[in-house]
Amino acid sequence: MSPKASAQYILKLNTRKVLKFIRDNPSISRAEISRRTGLSAPTVSRIVDDLIEDGLVEEIGVGSSNGGRRPNLLRFCPDNNFIIGIDLGTTNIYGVLANLEAEILAEEKIPTRVEEGFKAVMDRTIDVIEKLRGHLEKKQKHLNGVGMAVAGLINKKRNIVEFSPNFHWHEADILGYLGQRLDVPVCFDNVTRVMALGELFYGVGRKYKNFICVNVGYGIGAGIIVNGQPLLGTHGMSGEFGHITLEKDSKIQCYCGNFGCLEALSSGNGIARAARLELESGARSILLDMCQGNLEQLTAEMVANAAKQGDALAWNVFHRAAEYLGIGISALINLFNPEAIVLGGGVTQAGDILFDTVRSTVKARALSKISREVEILPATFGQKAAVMGAVSLIMQKVLNLEYKKSEKLKEHSYFSLSADKES
Numbered sequence: 001m002s003p004k005a006s007a008q009y010i011l012k013l014n015t016r017k018v019l020k021f022i023r024d025n026p027s028i029s030r031a032e033i034s035r036r037t038g039l040s041a042p043t044v045s046r047i048v049d050d051l052i053e054d055g056l057v058e059e060i061g062v063g064s065s066n067g068g069r070r071p072n073l074l075r076f077c078p079d080n081n082f083i084i085g086i087d088l089g090t091t092n093i094y095g096v097l098a099n100l101e102a103e104i105l106a107e108e109k110i111p112t113r114v115e116e117g118f119k120a121v122m123d124r125t126i127d128v129i130e131k132l133r134g135h136l137e138k139k140q141k142h143l144n145g146v147g148m149a150v151a152g153l154i155n156k157k158r159n160i161v162e163f164s165p166n167f168h169w170h171e172a173d174i175l176g177y178l179g180q181r182l183d184v185p186v187c188f189d190n191v192t193r194v195m196a197l198g199e200l201f202y203g204v205g206r207k208y209k210n211f212i213c214v215n216v217g218y219g220i221g222a223g224i225i226v227n228g229q230p231l232l233g234t235h236g237m238s239g240e241f242g243h244i245t246l247e248k249d250s251k252i253q254c255y256c257g258n259f260g261c262l263e264a265l266s267s268g269n270g271i272a273r274a275a276r277l278e279l280e281s282g283a284r285s286i287l288l289d290m291c292q293g294n295l296e297q298l299t300a301e302m303v304a305n306a307a308k309q310g311d312a313l314a315w316n317v318f319h320r321a322a323e324y325l326g327i328g329i330s331a332l333i334n335l336f337n338p339e340a341i342v343l344g345g346g347v348t349q350a351g352d353i354l355f356d357t358v359r360s361t362v363k364a365r366a367l368s369k370i371s372r373e374v375e376i377l378p379a380t381f382g383q384k385a386a387v388m389g390a391v392s393l394i395m396q397k398v399l400n401l402e403y404k405k406s407e408k409l410k411e412h413s414y415f416s417l418s419a420d421k422e423s
Helices: 003-023 030-037 041-053 118-134 137-142 174-179 191-202 262-266 268-280 300-308 312-336 346-350 352-365 382-399
Strands: 057-062 072-076 082-088 092-099 104-111 143-150 153-155 160-164 169-172 186-190 211-216 220-226 340-344 375-378
Touching: 003 030, 003 041, 003 072, 003 382, 030 041, 030 072, 041 057, 082 118, 082 382, 092 118, 092 382, 104 118, 118 143, 118 174, 137 143, 143 174, 143 191, 143 382, 153 186, 160 174, 174 186, 186 191, 186 382, 191 211, 191 220, 191 340, 191 382, 211 312, 211 346, 220 262, 220 312, 262 268, 262 312, 268 300, 268 312, 268 346, 300 312, 300 346, 300 352, 312 340, 312 352, 340 352, 346 352, 346 382, 352 375
Parallel strands: 082 143, 143 186, 211 340, 340 375
Antiparallel strands: 057 072, 082 092, 092 104, 153 160, 160 169, 211 220
């Protein structure tokens, strides 16, 4: 690495460090940043000036003095930079315009219409993005990017959706299609890992740095956060929690082609299918009235509601699914020793009937010395968990300075390894 490149690299690391300290504190002075980071006062001042120019930091007045001049206080400034988050679901394309603290400023939702194919879904996604951009009016240049949460097996090395059973996509090039039609950066990732990222930046991640987000919806996945960083795996395909085998002799086939997967047993689709099979065999249940005799319309939500009303069939189906989920989560806890498990997705809207069973199963099956302090929590943002995670995809790039609008960081060369130490 050339001396100039080395200086630019050190500058970027130091700027990330300063920006993180400012974001993590309601107010902080340049002197305090210098003291806590080990960076020199001139270095901190130059970095802060650049961050103020970029609109990420602002001065908010003066603080108290212990002698000498009263320091100017700084804070993270989320209100003049914007992000669009897209939850690309099989039913709806839901998008939000948010500031850097994930405060929603505008929302758009339209039907996905998966049956129309990949290009039609992408065109409808563009429609949502453009409607949200319209709310910015003259502040278009303050849009830092578009983040997307997508269900499917994402190859991070190739930046494609290798396979999505929800959308019936193979080798889907989202960036290739959107990149030709949008003049703003776009990034996407698997919906569950994106949900975990949302928790990291805006939810439980402010308290925990080692946790696992489990998404229980149409399918099941896990987003694993280790020491404040998402675990990606070799090709970015980690977290396929729904495809661990829990019943080796099961006759229930998963969409992946295997039998006895957790997803086939405990997902929303799996719960509805299990209830449907019971009813087709002649069992009696209020579920028949709920779906008006049309078993194809039966949903996991109906099963949960019937179980809460005391319906025996529904209770047995839902309880069994929740037990399997608890067994799978017990394995995650034993493997990763997390501080918390965060449960999100449509099935978790069932509430206590799910969480009570999962918690009791974990207590019975996970190693007590590992699991006794693990909290099992609902997702911070409920049904908005995926879209908040999509916002976090861009926020991650903002904090890593990958979005930079100005070129000043590239021009400065006043840092060296000997001048400022890394912490």
